[in-house]
Amino acid sequence: MNTPAERYAAAKERTKEADTGLPEFRATLGFDLDPFQEEACRAVASGSGVLVAAPTGAGKTVVGEFAIFEALRSGRKAFYTTPIKALSNQKFSDLVSTYGPERVGLLTGDMTINGEADVVVMTTEVLRNMLYADSDTLEGLGYVVMDEVHYLADKFRGAVWEEVIIHLRDDVQVISLSATVSNAEEFGGWLDTVRGDTRIIVSEHRPIPLFQHVMVGGKLMDLFAEDVAFDQVAETPERSAAVNPELGKLAQRGFPASRSRSFQRGGRRGGNGNGGRQREQISTKVSRPDMIMALDRAGLLPSLVFIFSRNGCDAAVAQCVRSGLALTTTAEATEIEQAIDLVAYKLPTDDLEILGFWPWREGLMRGFAAHHAGLLPIFKEVVEDLFARGLVKAVFATETLALGVNMPARSVVMEKLEKFNGESHVSITAGEYTQLTGRAGRRGIDVEGHAVVLWQNDTDPAAVAGLASKRTYPLNSSFRPTYNMSLNLTSQFGRERARGILETSFAQFQADRSVVGLARQVRAREESLEGYKKAMTCHLGDFSEYAALRNALSEAEKEASKTISRQRRSAASESLESLMLGDIIEVHGPRKLGRCVVVELDTAWNDPRPTVLTEEKHIRRIGVQDLDGPVEIISQIRIPKGFTGRSPKERKDLAASLHNAIADSRPPRRGAAGFNFSGSQEQEEKIAELRRALKAHPCHGCSEREDHARWGERYTKLLKDTNKLRSQISGRTNTIAKTFDRVASVLEQFEYMIPASNDKDQAQITEAGQRLRRIYGERDLLTSLVMESGVLNEMNAEELAGFISALVFQARREDNSDEPRMPSAKVQLAWESSINLWSRLSDAEVIARLPETVAPDSGLIWPMYKWTKGSDLRECLRGTDLAAGDFVRWAKQVIDVLDQLAKIPDLNAGLARSCNRAVDRIRRGVVAYSNVVD
Structure with a gap:
C-alpha cells in the first residue's frame, strides 16, 4: 500500500495531467502504457522535447503518436519524419x-498528398528543404517527430537530421525516437544544448523477452548455458558470458553436438522424455527449406530470415519452391491470391514476366517471399501486408528491411554473421545484430521472441554470445557541410554566423568532447615520457640527443631503401615496356619463374603485364610486382603465327624452341647487367653525416649505451605517438567550421559565392549560387555546373531524363566497359561537358582537401531515355543488370531532381518545360504505382 506522501504526489500528478491530453489519449489505446512510454508522454505534455531510446518493438512510436494527438488537440501542426519513403508510406x-x-x-519528394494537412508524414530531406526555402507549410508547426533518429550516423544522408534539428524554430517541440544507443546521454546533452529543455528517456526493457539460439543441422540449441532472455543478459553479465558448453565442444572438435532443445508448436518449452538431452549424430549444415521446416516444427513461424545478398534471398525462395514446401492452408492461399490479383490488374500484362511476377506469385501462394531493394516497390508492399496479416510465414530479407518497416515476426534467423559492405566482406556489428534480431516477438501476439543463428563451419559461439550480449552501439555524427548547405546558411545568416551555426552541430559537440579525452591521454603520456627520460640518463652526455640522432639515421636509411625500391620498380617497368615478342628473358623475383619466352605484349604504359611461357610449359602474366629488378634478355625466337597457348602441343613445341635457344644463348643483350641501385647523392651524404655525428657524440662510448638506447627507442616512439595526439587535438578544434571554409573556397572558385567587398568575413551569393540553393543531392554542385553551362537548355524531355540520370545513378558494381553511344548528339555533348566539369571540380576538391564528388555514371542513360520515350520495361532493361525494383527507385530519384530543377526561379523557360514533361512521362506504369494512393 502506498504511503500518504506517495498518494499525495500521485494526486498532484493527476491534477497536472488533467490539463493535458494524456488521459484522453490513454483512453484511446487498447493497452496500458509502459513506464518509459508514460514518462515520455508526460514530458511531451509538459512542453519538453524528448529523446526516447528503446529496443526495436518496445513501442517508441506511441510517444510520437501522442505528440500528434496533442498537436491536433491544441490546433497546431505536427510533422512525422522518417528516413525512407517506404516507412513514410507505412506511417501515412x-x-x-x-x-x-x-x-x-x-x-516524399516524388509524391504529394494533402501537403497542407494538420498532420504531414514526410522524409527528413523534405523537411530540411522546407526549412531552407522558408516554406509557408511551416506556419503553425508545433511538433516534429523524428523517427529512427539514430540514422544521423549514416555517412551518406545522416547530416540531414542535424540540419533539421539545428534549424527548427525554438518553439517547435522535437520528439526524437532512437534505437538503443550507448551514448544516449551524450546525444541528449547535445539536443538540450541546441533545442533547449530535452528529457532523455532510455529503456532497455523488451516487452517480449528474446531468447537466443544456434541452429545446428536443423536442431535448435540454446546459445547460453542457462535460459537467459534479452533483459536478463544485462542484469546477469556473468551468466550471459556462459555459452552453452555443447556449442563450445562443437566448435573445438568440428563434429556434431549431442545436446539440443526440443521445440513444439505453440511454445518453446518442450521435452523428449529425457530432460532435453539426447545422443544422436546430426549434420551441422542445413538447407534453407529444411531450416524453414525446422522452424515450423518448433512453432517459430512466422520468421524473418536475413540473408545479406539480393541473389541469396531470391535463391532461397526458388529453393523452397523446388522443394515442394508449402506453409499455407487452402484458405490462406486463396486470400493471398486475392491480394495478388489486386496488384496484377494494375500492371501491364506484357511486363509481368520481366518483373518476375510468376515466381513471386508462386512463392507467396506457398507462404514465403523475398524482400530487398531490387524488388519492385509494389511487390514489397504486398509482402509487408501479407506478412503483417500472418499469411506469409517466412520472408528472406536483406538488412534494408531492418530500417523501420513494421514487420515483426516470432523468430529472426541470421544465416551468416558477415556481409559485403560494397568493398569487402565484414562482420556485422553488435548494433546491427540488435537491430535485426530486435524484430523477433510480436507485441500482443507472442509471449516471447527467438533469435536464431545458423551454424557455419567457422562459427564461434563466444563471438555470437558477444553480439547477443551487447545490445547498444554508439551514435556517431556523420555531419559535414555540403555545397548546398553552405550556400543556404550563408544566404540566410551571413558567412560568420553560418560558421557559428555549424559549430553547434552534434559532430562538433562530439569532437569537442573527444578533445577532453585526448588531452587526458596526452597528460598521461607526458608523465611516461619523463619516466623514460630518467631511465635513459647517461653520465657522459644528453642521451635524448643521442637517441634522436639514432632515430634520424634509421629514418634516413629507410628513406634511402625506399628510393632503391622505387629505382628497382622503375627499371623493372622500363624493361617490361621494352620487351618484344619472342624475347627470351630471365625473371628474378618472388614467383621464381626463371627463364621464359614472351608470347604476348601488354601495351599499358603505366602497368605493362606481358604474357610468357615458362620452361615448365606454363602460361603466366608478369608485372612489376613479380620482379626484383629489370628482366634480362637472353635471346630471341620466333613465335608461331596464331599461337594461343591453349593447347598442350602448342606449349610443348614452343618450350622445346625455348630450351634450344637457351642452350645456344650468349650473355644478355639487354637487362640488369651492371645496373647499380643506390640512394640519391643527397641521401647518401646525409646518412654519412649522421653516422659521423653519432660516433662523435659522447654517449657513443658509454658502456651502458644499448640499455639506454632501448629506453631511448621507447621514448622516441611514445613522443611520436604523443605528437600525433596533439595534432588530433589541434585538428578537432573548429573542425566543422574549417570544412565550411574549404567548401566556401571551392564555391568561390566556381563563382557561386564571392567575398563581400567591404568585409572579407562576409560573402555575397551570386545568381548561380541562388539557383544551387534549390538543388539537393550528393552531386549538387556538379548538377548546377552542368545546368549553368547551358547544355541542357535545348534538350527534349527524353534526352533530359536520360542525361539527368547520370547525375543521380550509381552502379552497384564498378563498370569498366567503354562508354556507350549516347541517344543523341545533345546527350553526347552534355555527357562530355559533365565529365570535363567533374574533372575540374574533382581537382579543386583535392586541393581543398574535401571528399571528391562522385563521377557521372552513364549506366542508366539509355534505360531512362527509352522509358521516357514510352518503351516498355522489358525493352528498357534489355542489356543491363538492373533489377526492376532498382530501376523504379532510380526513376523516382530522377523525378526528384527534375522537379527540383523545374522549381528554380528564373530557370531557362525551355529547360523548365522539358523538366515538367519529363516528370510526367517518367511517372507512369510501375514507376507511378504505390499502395498509398489507392
Missing part, C-alpha cells in the same frame, strides 16, 4: 486509418 497509412484522410498528408 497508419495515421489515415486513425484520423482520416482529410487530416493527414504525405510528402
